[in-house]
Amino acid sequence: MGIRTLDPSDGATLDDEWIIEDLVAGSDVTVTVIDGQGGPLALPAVVLDHGPGMYDAEAKMRPRKERARGLRPAGLEQALASCEQLALRMHAALQARHISRSDFVVQGDDVYFLEINTIPGLSSGSNCMECAHAAGLSYDDLIALVVGAALM
Amino acid sequence: MSGEADVIYRPMRLDDFAVVHKIEVSANRIFADIGMDAVAAMNPMTDTELQAAVRTGSAWVAALADEPCGFIALSLEGQEAHIEQLSVHPQLQRRGMGRQLLAIAEDWACTRGLDWLTLTTFEDVAWNAPYYRALGFEVVPAGALSGHLLRAMEASKDQPWARAGRRVAMRRRVRRKFSRS
Numbered sequence A: 001m002g003i004r005t006l007d008p009s010d011g012a013t014l015d016d017e018w019i020i021e022d023l024v025a026g027s028d029v030t031v032t033v034i035d036g037q038g039g040p041l042a043l044p045a046v047v048l049d050h051g052p053g054m055y056d057a058e059a060k061m062r063p064r065k066e067r068a069r070g071l072r073p074a075g076l077e078q079a080l081a082s083c084e085q086l087a088l089r090m091h092a093a094l095q096a097r098h099i100s101r102s103d104f105v106v107q108g109d110d111v112y113f114l115e116i117n118t119i120p121g122l123s124s125g126s127n128c129m130e131c132a133h134a135a136g137l138s139y140d141d142l143i144a145l146v147v148g149a150a151l152m
Numbered sequence B: 001m002s003g004e005a006d007v008i009y010r011p012m013r014l015d016d017f018a019v020v021h022k023i024e025v026s027a028n029r030i031f032a033d034i035g036m037d038a039v040a041a042m043n044p045m046t047d048t049e050l051q052a053a054v055r056t057g058s059a060w061v062a063a064l065a066d067e068p069c070g071f072i073a074l075s076l077e078g079q080e081a082h083i084e085q086l087s088v089h090p091q092l093q094r095r096g097m098g099r100q101l102l103a104i105a106e107d108w109a110c111t112r113g114l115d116w117l118t119l120t121t122f123e124d125v126a127w128n129a130p131y132y133r134a135l136g137f138e139v140v141p142a143g144a145l146s147g148h149l150l151r152a153m154e155a156s157k158d159q160p161w162a163r164a165g166r167r168v169a170m171r172r173r174v175r176r177k178f179s180r181s
Helices: A077-093 A127-134 A139-151 B014-034 B047-055 B097-111 B129-134 B147-156 B160-164
Strands: A027-036 A039-042 A046-049 A069-071 A099-107 A110-117 B007-011 B059-064 B067-077 B080-088 B116-122 B138-140 B167-173
Touching: A027 A077, A027 A127, A027 A139, A027 B097, A039 A077, A039 B007, A039 B097, A046 A127, A069 A127, A077 A099, A077 A110, A099 A127, A099 A139, A127 A139, B007 B097, B014 B047, B014 B067, B014 B080, B047 B059, B047 B067, B059 B097, B067 B097, B080 B097, B080 B147, B097 B116, B116 B129, B116 B147, B129 B138, B129 B167, B147 B167
Parallel strands: B080 B116
Antiparallel strands: A027 A039, A027 A046, A027 A099, A046 A069, A099 A110, B007 B059, B059 B067, B067 B080, B116 B167, B138 B167
């Protein structure tokens, strides 16, 4: 099991069995959606600045100081807004409850939906917390939102 | 949650617009009772204005059997959530729906990291500035106006309906947590 990028020009060959997909290179974006009193609400979409290389399981498990930070770079406002609206639609379409986190890749003006996580990590170093941080919310605030959503 | 038990609160949909228009028109007619006929005859928000709020996820309705009976529509102005309109059908007012719609608006502003809820309204109409003051809004002094509030106040000077009474701008700081009533 593993994942690697393959450049056809480098003459590499593949042994065993592989699933090959086009690489969508772009900004990794995540959006946290939390149920509110009037329906689901999206925390600000953030670009995960995880340094060079793929944002894979290894990158996610790095020590906290080396983990991805959530940014909202200038010039991506429209794409981030699109991600937020799409995350809200996915949350509603799948009838997710309380909290979900949807992941996207933004490539130029194109937004690629990757997946929705309906049991996202909620540690203080989680990507949900990166979204909360972008809204000026503390970790306690984030947890209060989730508990509040569950109690509605 | 405050308000009547059968009332649900949900995001506004495009197919709500016809009913939402009627709510706003009906709510405006109350102004005729206090001699503010120009306000009573005001046009409701346009479809384009409502669409802008729906597309940014900043419009909600209070609904009975899924039919809207009140609504709130916001616009994003820098770090402020501006309340473009808050209306409840006259026959269903004084039941906490306006307060609840404001709480939902504050939740949205909180999740967007915004600092203020703002609005413009009539200072001396009981269900305008005094209502908002009771909910924690404060008047922004004329000399302290800036940005969209200043523009809104300036723009209203040219409107016949706005000359029916004294207009004021108000704001309330967004609490950094969900409101739970």
